[in-house]
Amino acid sequence: xxxxxxxxxxxxxxxxxxxxxxxxxxxxxxxxxxxxxxxxxxxxxxxxxxxxxxxxxxxxxxxxxxxxxxxxxxxxxxxxxxxxxxxxxxxxxxxxxxxxxxxxxxxxxxxx
Amino acid sequence: xxxxxxxxxxxxxxxxxxxxxxxxxxxxxxxxxxxxxxxxxxxxxxxxxxxxxxxxxxxxxxxxxxxxxxxxxxxxxxxxxxxxxxxxxxxxxxxxxxxxxxxxxxxxxxxx
Numbered sequence: 013x014x015x016x017x018x019x020x021x022x023x024x025x026x027x028x029x030x031x032x033x034x035x036x037x038x039x040x041x042x043x044x045x046x047x048x049x050x051x052x053x054x055x056x057x058x059x060x061x062x063x064x065x066x067x068x069x070x071x072x073x074x075x076x077x078x079x080x081x082x083x084x085x086x087x088x089x090x091x092x093x094x095x096x097x098x099x100x101x102x103x104x105x106x107x108x109x110x111x112x113x114x115x116x117x118x119x120x121x122x123x124x
Numbered sequence: 125x126x127x128x129x130x131x132x133x134x135x136x137x138x139x140x141x142x143x144x145x146x147x148x149x150x151x152x153x154x155x156x157x158x159x160x161x162x163x164x165x166x167x168x169x170x171x172x173x174x175x176x177x178x179x180x181x182x183x184x185x186x187x188x189x190x191x192x193x194x195x196x197x198x199x200x201x202x203x204x205x206x207x208x209x210x211x212x213x214x215x216x217x218x219x220x221x222x223x224x225x226x227x228x229x230x231x232x233x234x235x236x
Contacts, residue, residue, distance in 0.1 A: 016166070046224070055128070055214050055227030056167070101167065110155060110218075111180060112225060114167040 016104050018115025025122050031089040033118045035102035038083065042104040046112070047076065047087050050099045059100070060087070092122045127151045128228035130215050136234045139205060145231045147198040147215030155220060156198040158190060161212040161230070173198060174220075205235045 017036045025031045035045075046061035062069045062076040062085065069076045075088040089096055102115040128149045137143050149156060158170040172180035173192040187209075189201040198215055212232050216225040 021164075048227075053229065055216070055229050057227065058224045061224070110157070110172045110174065110220075111169055111182075112167075116164070116166045 016102060016113050016115045018102050018118060020118060021116070022119045023121070025089075025092045025120065027092065027094060027122055027124050029092050029122075031087075031092045031096065031120055031122070033087045033100055033102070033120070034084065035086065035104075035115050036082075036084045037104050037113075039104070039106070039113075040083070041106045042113075043107050044105045045076070045078065045085050046103050047074075048101045048103065048114075050101065050117075056101055089120075092120075094122045094124050096120060097122050128215060128217055128226050130213075130228040130231050132231060133229065134232045134234075136236065137202070137205065138236055139207070141205075142201070142203040144202065145200040145213055145215075145233075147200075147228055149196055149198075149215075149217035149226070149228075151217055151219075151226060153217040153219050153226070154195050155218045156192060156195070157216040157218075157225065158198065158200050159214040159216065159227075161214055167214070170200075202233075205233075207235050209233065210235045 047059045048056035049059045050056040060071050060074050064080050073090045078085045100118045103112045105112045131146045155174045160168045169182050170184045171190045176192050187204050191199040212230040214230045215228045218225045
């Protein structure tokens with residue numbers, strides 16, 4: 013019930029392409045869905061987040077798509093750049109909880 | 125990322141040693157967290173402190189002992205660890221449970 017399933021485990025994209033990472037959850041009480049980006053030797057940093065009252069949120073080249081009925085959300089990186097190469101984690105939490113449940117991560121490599 | 129600092133950045137210890145990890149946040153937040161990040165596994169929440177009070181202990185073995193003397197400092201005391209405890213230990217802070225968590229760079233721990 014608490015799990016967040018993330019796919020794919022790794023992703024290789026050419027520069028300029030679209031990177032798509034998917035996450036699915038079971039707990040319908042989740043109402044906050046952030047994406048974190050982690051570079052080697054660094055801690056994760058918040059990239060973008062969404063709440064279930066909207067189906068899409070866009071910030072620059074990064075877009076979250078949210079499907080409440082399917083209990084799925086995804087991260088789209090448009091015009092992917094080599095500097096986007098990192099590990100991406102989706103996460104989810106409930107309103108009343110300090111507890112973020114993380115997906116297992118996706119290692120993205122953007123080739124020049 | 126300089127908002128949350130962690131020391132040491134790397135630590136090698138034997139199974140009989142006692143060591144401590146330190147985390148300091150300079151963001152004025154009231155909540156602090158310890159996470160464990162192992163290869164190919166999701167980030168695992170270990171402990172949560174809110175206003176110096178522990179609000180979450182995610183079934184962590186007693187060989188890990190947290191301490192939060194004030195809202196800016198968090199320690200993780202380690203004793204009689206096992207090799208499987210080798211991982212990256214991340215500290216994070218947030219203004220409250222629903223706000224963005226800011227992560228430190230982590231301490232890479234190796235237990236021999």
